[in-house]
Amino acid sequence: MTWLPLVGAAAATAAVILLPGLVLALILGLRGLWAWAMAGPFGVTVVVLASLAAPFAGLPWGLLPVGIVFAAIAVGLAVARAATGGFRRRDDSDPASGSPRGARWWAVPVGLVIAAVVLGVQLVRVVQDPGNISQTFDNIFHLNAIRYALETANASPLHLGSMTSENGGVWFYPSAWHAVASLVVQLTGAAIPVASTALAFVVALVLWPAGALLLTRTVFGSNAALLVSAGVLSAALPALPLLPMDYGVLYPYAFGLSLAPATIAATVVLLRLPAVRDSRPAWVWVVAVVGALPGVTIAHPGAFMAWLVIASLAVLVAFVLFLRTRPGRRRVVAASAGFAVYVLVAFVAWRVLRPPLDARTWLPTVTLGQGIGEAVTLSYWSGAIPIVVVAALVVGVVVAVRRRTRIDVWMLAALAATSILYIAAISLPWLQLRDLLTAAWYNNAPRLASIVPIIIVPLAALGAAAVWNAWRRRSLERERGSSGSGFTVAVAVGAVLALVVATQLGAMQQAVREAASGYSLTPDSPLVSTDEMALLRRLPDEVPQDAVIAGSPWTGAGVAYAISGREVLMPHTLMDIDDETELINDELDDAATRPDVCTAILDKNVEYVLDFGDREVHGAVHPFPGLDDLATSSAVEAIDREGDAVLYKVIACGLDR
Template identity: 50%
Template sequence: MSWFSAVVPLLVAVALLVVPGYITARVLTLRGLWAWALAAPASMSVIVLASLWANVVGVRWSVLPVLITAVAVVVIAVVVRVLARPAQAPRSASPVRRAELIALGSAAVLLAAQLVLIIGDPQNISQTFDNVFHLNAVRYIMDTGAASPLTVGSMTSDGGLWFYPDGWHALVALVVDASGASIMVASNAVLIAVAVVAWPATVLLLTRVIAGSRPVALVTAGVLSAILPTFPILMIDYGVLYPYFLALSLLPAVLAVTVQLLRFGSGDAEMPAAILTVALLGSLPGLVISHPGAFVAWIVLAVIACVLSFIRLVSTKPSRSVLVKYSVLLFVVLAAAAAAWKVLKPPADARGWAVEQSVGQAVGQALTLSQSYGNVAWVAVILLCIGLGVLVRRRTLTALMPVLFYAAFATLYIVSSAMVWPQLRDLLTASWYNNSPRLAAVLPMLLIPIAAVGGAALFEHARRLATRESVTRRGAIVIAIVGVVVIGAQAYTNQQAVRYAAANYAYGDEARLISHDERALLDRLPSEVPEDAVIVGSAWTGAGLAYAFADRQVIMPHMLMDLSEDDQLILDDLSRAEPGSPVCDALERTGTEYVLDFGTLEVHGAEHKYPGIARLGSSDAVRLVDSEGQAKLYEVTGCE
């Protein structure tokens, strides 16, 4: 399939991700990079709020409830703008600067090229464990007409999973509905839209707030946003963690607004607090329902910023009444953060990731950004060290803040990866499943602003050095060669990550979910299996993806799910079905008429035995309908 066929779903994905939020930001008087960076978080808030009320009033999920919500949000923005009445337009109202355009453009080109190489074909899928749920959840939204985070969990749990962060799935379902693309193409379109459009803009805004608007700093941030394999490549390779990837792409903009609201930002200091407050509150729903893990990360960073703000207040020797007022406010913030820390964590059985390495190894990885793919991001590390040196020498709370941001999550990464005390480890990192890759993925957004400071300082030093008469032509050539070698090494490091990730996006003969033969059989299912029939097959082998690919109901849309007594009976005894047997009653009650056999190769390389659907070739309970290589489709005939 050509990438040209993915242009329409990609444009739809970009429009849904940008237009509602961008219009709202402009109405709030924000323009330029501020409006562009806040567009995605605000748009996701519009989408998730629409999914909540549409389900309550019984409106089927489509672009319509999103449009209604967008109009309501814009009206609220108009009211806030009138009430705020800024005396003058803030500097954030200036158009996007040339350096920002260069940074955004270079990041977009680099990221788009890498993603096309990773995905390979717009119909490809991530051949990973979590993608069975992600693809099938989109189909479930389209079948039920409900995209609420309070209902999507019903696909795998009958009342046991009351909330699931489904902002990603709601957005993909909208792209499918509006463009007519398949779930696979729409999922890849949303992936590219988020990585190419949202992520560079949000991290560039955070860099501008922390490091200032110097062109070299912004261009450095733009390039680094595209060449650090820990994000976004790791999150679209490992897992696959699409919801978390989306949420982390939104987080830098939300953090930038927080920093600016507390007046720690570089420039734009006169932006009205009311506008910033509304921008923050309007972005949080999209962040929370995209993934609570990113929201908890924001809580950690916001608490650090609030504590520094309180220290700054105390240093001004305020009056007693003011000190008491802000002390109470800080206590409330800390109490709310503690409550969220306790509540917003997954169940205990989902966060049992084991310690992976020694403390020394974890410290080294945190400092060298080598948590994934086994290579050191030397360019980023060098700029990080320079930036840290520059910030520490300034000796101000504003300069200390990004250092503490990075130190906090480097510490959490070390804890999740290497701490041997399980209770303390769970207390600190349970919100991220005690899973070190999730915490590693937070580090790039916190590193990039510091590295941008380092890039600007290095450029300034090189510029001064180049103006000295003592610098010979040969010395300048040596400096240039060293620079090219270092940048080339970093490009090679990133390409290794691209090649590694690409191996998970191909329908190969040994693909862990769907092989070429299995894909061919899935393509024929709609013409061979009636619409009202249910298919049984092991989700571990990819057979459960018949739901997403062929729009046919399956007993196991995911590996980790609540099976009913009838479901379990079918999985145990179907191969022995005969008239009058209990399994035939179960087949009739569930409407199960077909079996999809994708062999024994499982996504995790394990072995889960379901005797009722094993060795069906010698069973009299089924009839072979179609096959492609080792992939087989059977019809249940033993109950006739």
């Protein structure tokens, strides 16, 4: 397969997310990097609110409900802006400005382009072919959920869980990923694997770097070396965005985390922590934060919890700073009451927004000392040490410690807090305390590892910029030359190229290789092998559109729903199944002599069976006795075969016509 379909699907993905988000950001008065970075969270919020509203309005899922929600929000923002008399003429020192004072206009686009190119190369090497899929357990659900949203014309987070739990056991599932991907399929006709991969590319190449650069500029300023370094470093940590694409696969979680940095940046401006004060009304930043959080949350609650941890530290710093100004008694009472309410809401969210106990079963995997070592050396999940990033981070931490501004204190606290959460998940031996700290992330260390880069990138960029600026000052003192001299420019270009190359060696090379192994389509792929994929792609020509296919989802047969568009009896491994489904799974090969099995087969409209052997995605064993002896069963006959993968047609129960 060529990469052209992926390019078209990625363009459609970017349009679905960024166009409405960018318009809303502009109406709100944001410009430049602020508008570009906030377009992601705003656009995803539009999509998720539309997915929630459409079923209640009786509208099928598609661009129409998205357009209606977008129009309603846009009109509301325009009215609010008009009611406040519009904005004053933009000041060049305004953090919401596209060109803060002293900024090199080219630094932001250069940083963004470098990040996109480097991450693009990484992801092409990982995916290898746009039709490849992540050969992981969770991807069975994610691919099929996109198909389910299309087939049921409903992408609501209150509906998507019914794919695996018709009795309402799963009442909420974060559906932003599936909602966006299903829109892309509708718009372009792309295959579901291609649409899913296109969304992964947009998340990694566009949303994450934009947020990382915005947060870096918001907290540490607009120095050119800082912003270019942030672009390079956003593509230098295996923990984000690569780890969620490899482990799991955690597509929705990566989606949510990519939206978090911009949301955090808006939060700290609302709290007036940056040194450069903003001239816009406070309600603009309230709207920015409130407008971003639905997108973050319905992309994945774990991403919201990451925002909550980092934002709570910012709230604490802002509250302490407020008290140090010695305000009047009434203001102290009001602020204290507000702080108490925030703490209460945060505590409730911490308790409520966590998966059930039986879902957070991951245990510590290393000793406490090893966990601390991984956190300090950024070698998360037993990865290699990204030496250059560690060195830059150390310098950045030293700079922040020496300055100790309010932003520095907050950033250092956020680095400590996110690192402690990772250490707790991977190594804390006191399980009750560990669960109290990390239950919101399933007590799962890779999920916690992916949060820390949100803080590491700005701090490491601060360190890299400090090294560059120190060299430049000394060079100018020696040469008494111009800051725009050809020599300085040449050295700057060389330094950037050296930083790019250095950060892509070692740890990143290892991470890319390991991730690529999870996307390779081979005869022994853990979820769907080469033979099995070939058979799945032929199913539309062999299986009627209204027929249902039985098969063990653990072997990859369940992915037939996403790949071929034909309904399967079990679209995921973890399902609440009824008695008829259980009977088919246990007795299908005896259907020729079992009238009760035939009744179940006819009720479920099961006309075909996929036999992908007994190799399961996790290497475990989940027996389906009714599928064990299909080769010798008189209830079915083989109608297609690719290697050991076989498609059977049910000929018992009067289905042999």
